[in-house]
């Protein structure tokens with residue numbers, strides 16, 4: 001994992017987004033973690049003949065609450081389509097359908113079992129609040145620190161990304177989704193498929209996610225069954241939809257990286273990465289859930305009630 005130690009000053013004089021980093025999968029146990037990007041690691045089953053580890057084969061015994069906040073208020077999603085995303089692209093809707101209806105799903109409902117110290121639960125309400133396209137404002141080769149810059153820049157330049165008080169949205173999750181021609185040399189498509197983190201913008205704790213279209217190296221970030229074909233015809237975007245669902249589940253249950261995780265710094269969705277439960281065949285691929293009546297293969301999530309990975 002990488003370490004990012006400096007605060008990142010964003011171009012705007014109004015909004016700056018601090019972003020601290022530290023080793024993510026360190027073996028030591030610590031209850032107070034520095035703010036760090038928690039990465040969604042690559043598929044361990046790279047070969048087509050391998051399958052992901054069997055569901056629930058490695059139950060976490062140390063997964064626990066560590067005292068920090070969860071997201072209890074209705075969540076607003078803000079999407080920054082970074083790179084080349086033509087308005088008529090049929091790729092964006094693959095992810096948009098999930099983001100539009102995630103809050104209504106029993107799948108997202110898994111997260112609502114998670115609570116914070118005052119007993120409040122994670123909200124079941126998630127809105128896709130606003131979207132924008134950023135045509136390479138930080139170039140085609142990013143690093144993880146660039147993502148904080150991109151988020152800050154777009155909050156500064158996009159009125160619909162701010163609250164009525166003209167601040168970043170403390171109930172927001174800002175999601176940077178890069179097109180397939182954009183590289184992130186910090187590890188995208190080599191060690192990870194996405195991550196989430198948070199930083200301070202003004203006095204607002206701002207949550208953000210990085211994910212991308214992994215088509216440039218699909219074997220790393222798409223399940224073996226869905227690389228040649230996928231439920232929605234774009235294997236990269238189908239894979240990204242699962243990664244983004246993963247990161248949203250982690251963001252609402254561990255927004256400041258001090259709430260729900262285990263001794264290996266694994267968050268709820270990390271415990272179920274690359275596990276899909278019962279699947280069915282569609283479009284020469286596998287799926288397990290529907291959003292807006294379209295099929296998806298979305299990874300399972302850690303169910304606090306059953307102490308196992310599940311889809312609802």
Ligand SMILES: [Zn+2]
Pocket residue numbers: 038039040041246247250267269270
């Ligand atoms: Zn994760």
